[in-house]
Amino acid sequence: MRALTICLLLASVCTGAAIVRPAAAGQDKPWLNSALSADERADLLLKDMTPSEKLSLLRGRIGFSLEGTGAPHGAIGSAGFVPGIPRLGIPSLQETDAGLGIANPLGVRPGDVATPLPSGLATAASFDPSVAYDGGAMIGRQAWRKGFNVLLAGGVNLARDPRNGRNFEYFGEDPLLAGTMDGEAIRGIQDQHVISTVKHFVLNDQETGRYYANAVIGEAAMRESDLLAFEIAIERGRPGSVMCSYNLINGSYGCGNAHLLNDVLKGDWHFPGWVMSDWGAVHDVRDAAGGLDQESAGDMRPEAGFFGKRLDAALADGTVPAARLNDMVRRILRSMFAVGLFEHPPVVSPVNYEADSAIAQRAAEEGIVLLKNSNRLLPLTGREKRIAIIGGFAENGVLSGGGSSQVLPAGGPYIANSLGGKGLAAIFRKVIYDPSSPAKAIGDHAPNAELRFADGRYPSEAVKLAAWADVVIVFAEQWMGEGLDAPDLTLPSGQDALIAAVTQGNPKTIVVLETGGPVLMPWLAQAAAVVEAWYPGVKGGEAIANVLFGAVNPSGHLPMTFPADLKQNPRPILPGSDGVFPDLPGGGAVKPFDVVYSEGSDVGYRGIAKRSLVPLFPFGYGLSYTTFGLTNLMVTGGQSLTVDFDVTNTGTVAGKAVPQVYLIAKTGAPVSRLIGFSKVALEAGQTRHVRLTADPRLVADFDAQTKNWRVQDGSYEIMVGYSAGDVALKARTSLTARTLAP
Ligand code: BGC
Numbered sequence: 136m137r138a139l140t141i142c143l144l145l146a147s148v149c150t151g152a153a154i155v156r157p158a159a160a161g162q163d164k165p166w167l168n169s170a171l172s173a174d175e176r177a178d179l180l181l182k183d184m185t186p187s188e189k190l191s192l193l194r195g196r197i198g199f200s201l202e203g204t205g206a207p208h209g210a211i212g213s214a215g216f217v218p219g220i221p222r223l224g225i226p227s228l229q230e231t232d233a234g235l236g237i238a239n240p241l242g243v244r245p246g247d248v249a250t251p252l253p254s255g256l257a258t259a260a261s262f263d264p265s266v267a268y269d270g271g272a273m274i275g276r277q278a279w280r281k282g283f284n285v286l287l288a289g290g291v292n293l294a295r296d297p298r299n300g301r302n303f304e305y306f307g308e309d310p311l312l313a314g315t316m317d318g319e320a321i322r323g324i325q326d327q328h329v330i331s332t333v334k335h336f337v338l339n340d341q342e343t344g345r346y347y348a349n350a351v352i353g354e355a356a357m358r359e360s361d362l363l364a365f366e367i368a369i370e371r372g373r374p375g376s377v378m379c380s381y382n383l384i385n386g387s388y389g390c391g392n393a394h395l396l397n398d399v400l401k402g403d404w405h406f407p408g409w410v411m412s413d414w415g416a417v418h419d420v421r422d423a424a425g426g427l428d429q430e431s432a433g434d435m436r437p438e439a440g441f442f443g444k445r446l447d448a449a450l451a452d453g454t455v456p457a458a459r460l461n462d463m464v465r466r467i468l469r470s471m472f473a474v475g476l477f478e479h480p481p482v483v484s485p486v487n488y489e490a491d492s493a494i495a496q497r498a499a500e501e502g503i504v505l506l507k508n509s510n511r512l513l514p515l516t517g518r519e520k521r522i523a524i525i526g527g528f529a530e531n532g533v534l535s536g537g538g539s540s541q542v543l544p545a546g547g548p549y550i551a552n553s554l555g556g557k558g559l560a561a562i563f564r565k566v567i568y569d570p571s572s573p574a575k576a577i578g579d580h581a582p583n584a585e586l587r588f589a590d591g592r593y594p595s596e597a598v599k600l601a602a603w604a605d606v607v608i609v610f611a612e613q614w615m616g617e618g619l620d621a622p623d624l625t626l627p628s629g630q631d632a633l634i635a636a637v638t639q640g641n642p643k644t645i646v647v648l649e650t651g652g653p654v655l656m657p658w659l660a661q662a663a664a665v666v667e668a669w670y671p672g673v674k675g676g677e678a679i680a681n682v683l684f685g686a687v688n689p690s691g692h693l694p695m696t697f698p699a700d701l702k703q704n705p706r707p708i709l710p711g712s713d714g715v716f717p718d719l720p721g722g723g724a725v726k727p728f729d730v731v732y733s734e735g736s737d738v739g740y741r742g743i744a745k746r747s748l749v750p751l752f753p754f755g756y757g758l759s760y761t762t763f764g765l766t767n768l769m770v771t772g773g774q775s776l777t778v779d780f781d782v783t784n785t786g787t788v789a790g791k792a793v794p795q796v797y798l799i800a801k802t803g804a805p806v807s808r809l810i811g812f813s814k815v816a817l818e819a820g821q822t823r824h825v826r827l828t829a830d831p832r833l834v835a836d837f838d839a840q841t842k843n844w845r846v847q848d849g850s851y852e853i854m855v856g857y858s859a860g861d862v863a864l865k866a867r868t869s870l871t872a873r874t875l876a877p
Pocket of ligand 1: 233
């Protein structure tokens with residue numbers, strides 16, 4: 136607290152960022168002229184830098200004391216720190232995780248808490264870009280007020296495997312949805328003068344053996360899937376930095392992958408910012424030639440620290456082209472100017488946690504997905520007499536996901552249980568509940584009901600309680616975290632058996648899931664209602680209760696397919712799952728292993744359609760307490776594909792529809808591809824018109840030979856529906872051939 140007060144008085148000292156006053160923009164520091172473009176300013180500044188000053192910006196450190204090494208001077212305590220250059224007014228980079236809020240790793244900033252957003256999947260499930268923007272803006276603001284100017288956010292790896300321990304941080308399996316939502320989150324962050332990353336570039340799609348996994352995939356398939364998600368996110372969000380990933384892609388590590396960094400990112404996409412490595416992901420000084428601009432956490436592994444003396448020598452002897460030095464530095468400076476780090480340095484100042492938690496609550500409410508609602512059991516009326524609440528620590532709080540994105544929540548004491556382990560694994564294996572009790576919030580909606588709670592450890596006890604109740608709400612949870620994948624899709628600790636037993640005790644059972652992603656539901660036929668609440672964030676309990684009682688009409692839709700069985704996954708056995716891997720990258724003599732993405736760009740629902748499988752719940756699925764109708768479909772072709780239709784609320788309460796447009800056939804061949812979506816708020820009886828124009832890349836194929844997108848001449852069939860598995864209306868049009876730059 137004391138430190139915070141002092142910081143308030145001496146903001147510039149605390150942030151480690153020299154506050155640059157416009158008056159300083161004299162002739163001696165022409166780069167401070169904010170009327171110039173970011174490129175011009177970077178060029179001007181570069182001219183005044185000595186070679187060692189340039190080099191000093193290229194190597195980051197952990198921003199706190201690592202095993203007694205002492206924190207770097209000026210670091211405020213976070214994942215990363217790059218010292219600034221006071222002589223030139225270059226602020227330090229104070230880098231903090233992550234996309235779900237401001238982390239406080241190992242509690243290095245004692246007592247500092249933040250507002251956890253719901254998981255990225257929850258935000259994606261909102262299908263509402265404004266939810267992603269608002270969440271980004273909220274965490275960007277908090278970052279800035281805590282003294283940070285870089286947020287290690289923007290995770291957009293595609294969910295190719297429902298077992299991936301980090302799916303909860305990301306935005307699902309579809310490049311259009313994920314790229315759009317991620318881009319908006321990044322835009323929200325950067326509008327606060329905090330640089331955002333987009334990460335982890337690329338195909339870091341499983342955590343098992345993540346330092347050794349070699350993603351094997353063809354060029355066209357990659358461009359049409361994982362790379363497209365990044366491309367869209369970068370176009371929309373213009374992140375200052377791209378964080379390259381731990382894994383290898385087609386035999387070359389993400390952080391030295393010249394094809395992906397030089398040819399695709401900086402070449403084809405003209406990305407003007409800088410590439411920073413993931414923590415400890417640099418393997419060789421030659422990664423600088425491969426397109427890496429900055430080594431993060433160069434002190435994390437003793438054998439690392441490539442971008443210091445070793446880079447200097449490599450630049451001198453030509454191992455790394457000498458011109459790279461200026462290019463690397465210019466990219467960093469350019470982003471700092473573009474996002475406003477010189478003009479708007481962070482000012483450590485109080486955070487309004489109450490107001491910010493409302494933003495997190497809205498995100499949760501927009502993203503909760505109603506999966507089943509037999510006999511309209513939901514919404515509850517509030518007139519129930521006896522409500523049984525079972526399991527999921529629902530008296531105490533709501534679950535969050537583990538790893539570097541973990542936020543220590545504001546708003547009251549939270550519960551943290553360690554799952555054990557050693558080293559990094561131990562740090563990441565902490566199960567934290569945000570202090571928002573669903574049981575309490577349920578009680579607030581049903582003031583006259585008697586609420587009883589069973590912790591769910593003993594099915595026999597839970598069944599008895601269920602039999603007593605008018606209605607039963609079972610909370611089931613699946614904790615996921617960075618660095619480890621789920622071995623299967625069951626609910627852990629016998630919860631599937633618990634739910635099955637409870638539904639026998641009382642068929643009026645509502646199951647609320649707090650999961651990192653898809654799970655199997657062997658009890659689905661017996662449960663009356665199922666609500667997917669994801670990790671719902673700091674006001675998750677209130678959000679869940681608002682949905683259960685109809686104060687919020689659910690409008691979330693699945694951003695991932697919920698498979699009926701792991702056999703529906705292209706890799707039923709997770710590659711590397713029988714391996715034992717060191718805790719840190721680069722350690723040991725472990726050989727990389729292949730993860731063959733044989734499905735190519737047919738990720739998730741696209742593969743499901745291609746293989747004519749029936750999932751448990753399709754991508755895009757989600758129910759409402761009202762009903763919707765789609766009419767008047769018109770599709771126009773030619774140079775681009777535009778879809779027009781009307782959506783009507785045909786029920787009796789206000790609600791939000793999420794009509795989705797899919798390409799279902801292209802020049803005679805069946806496909807399945809989301810090409811547009813919209814979230815439409817409608818009063819009962821109201822109709823609104825929707826027009827969507829498809830991004831041409833979504834109807835094109837990537838030609839790996841010519842390195843172009845090609846739209847083929849011919850007939851295109853689209854459908855509008857409420858999920859990938861639900862055709863409401865179909866129409867056809869013709870498109871003329873077109874070639875687009877990559
Ligand atoms: C994670 C990144 C994170 C970084 C810094 C890495 O292990 O993969 O997402 O930003 O650590 O904490």
